[in-house]
Amino acid sequence: MLYLKSLEVTNFGPFKGTQRVEFPEDIGVSVFYGENMRGKTSLLNAIRFALFGTVMGRGRRNLSFYDLVNLEARTEGVRNFEVRLELMHAGAHYRLTRTGKPGPGGSDDYVASSYLERGGHILPPEQAAQELERILPKEIARFFLFDGELLQEYEDLLHGETDMGPQISAAIERILGLPTLTGARDSAKSALDRAEVALALAAQGDQKTRQFGNELQNLAAEREVLTSDLFRLEGDLETLRGHKAAIEDDMRRRERLTALLEKRDRLEEERSQTRTRLAEAGEELTKAMSPAWAALIRPRLATAVADLRARESHLQMAVTRAQILHSLAHGSDPSCPTCLQMVGKDAQAKIRALVDGGADAGDDASQRELASVRRRLDALEAQLATATPEALRILWARQERLQNDIYSASAAIEEIDKQLTGDAEDELRGLRPRSSSSASP
16 A cells, blocks of 8 residues: 655645655545645645646646746745655655756757656666556546546536536536446346345245255355455465565675675775785895995996996907917918918017017016906996896885785775674674574565
8 A cells, every 4th residue: 555654845845945745644635625726736736746747737737847936945046846746655754856947949948857756775867767657547546536626617517507517417427337337236236136036936936946045145145254354365465475575685785795895805805915015026126136336327337338248348359469470470381370370480480589688578478468457348338237226116116006006905895894784794694594483474
């Protein structure tokens, strides 16, 4: 069964600002009465607008949404209006909100948008439309949303001094099928009376017919019992539907919370792995920082390497020259190893004298110095290889990226924790299940 709990309107019709009406909790008919132009029809139109997105004026004509904005609010620059309706149906709590605002076509072009909450959860548009159609179909709404002023207009029209009253009354009754219903009712009553008389006469005249009459009476009593059971079962079915809707809402909420918990567990696992990689990167960076001082004197190291390379080249040439002279002085081949020309005996004798006169000592000194220069070159080049600022920058960038990943994961976990409560986690862990209690009628 449908129960209206409250109606809240904002800048709707004669109601400026936000006005709220609380309906009584007792089951029955709610009657709004008062003088004309006090807003009774506007309240009815507010309910109709919330449920169906339409507003009816005199003569059952749809009103423009532009005319629904409160005049005083419109002069202050307000262009929107809103209606919020709270209701109960089949044990579920609903909150329906519908808003009218200017559309893209101009100030007179208004569009209406709405959303429906059930149990605190907003339903998708298609499901919301199905729920509203199930709660109160638009075709039968006019029998419940009834404006009493229409009765007065109908009475004034029918009791006027013109001849149109009886004609309009007859036309309305024909449209509603009253003549057919009245004739059918009279015919059915007459047929029922005749059948009862004939049945009574037959029952009096024949024992078997009397027996059938008793059985018919028993069947009628049994039908009453079955009809009562049917009504009771329909009520139980409506209650179970309400329990079903509550269970479905609870299941959707649990699915959402389960997804949040799974996401949080995944983020915690990723954060733990990232922290492990951050520790490894820190150790690698510590090792790389030990020779980092060399990066500060890298230009001077490069200059020293270049000087030693030049000295190495010079010494290598000196050693090679000394070896060639020695080969010409004491070798059996008198040809020059460089130009391949024959060296005369006089020139060879001068070369031998030069070599024997102390050139070997200079050659040995050059070779020792060359070996020393090469050892120094190897040491300086090894130091230059470790003095790479770019490698340090890459390691620092990697460490900062891992720290940012940990921060992002921690922020995401904190946001999920805000959405979760201790009760929700206990429920999902199975500590306090409510499915069985919700399912029991």
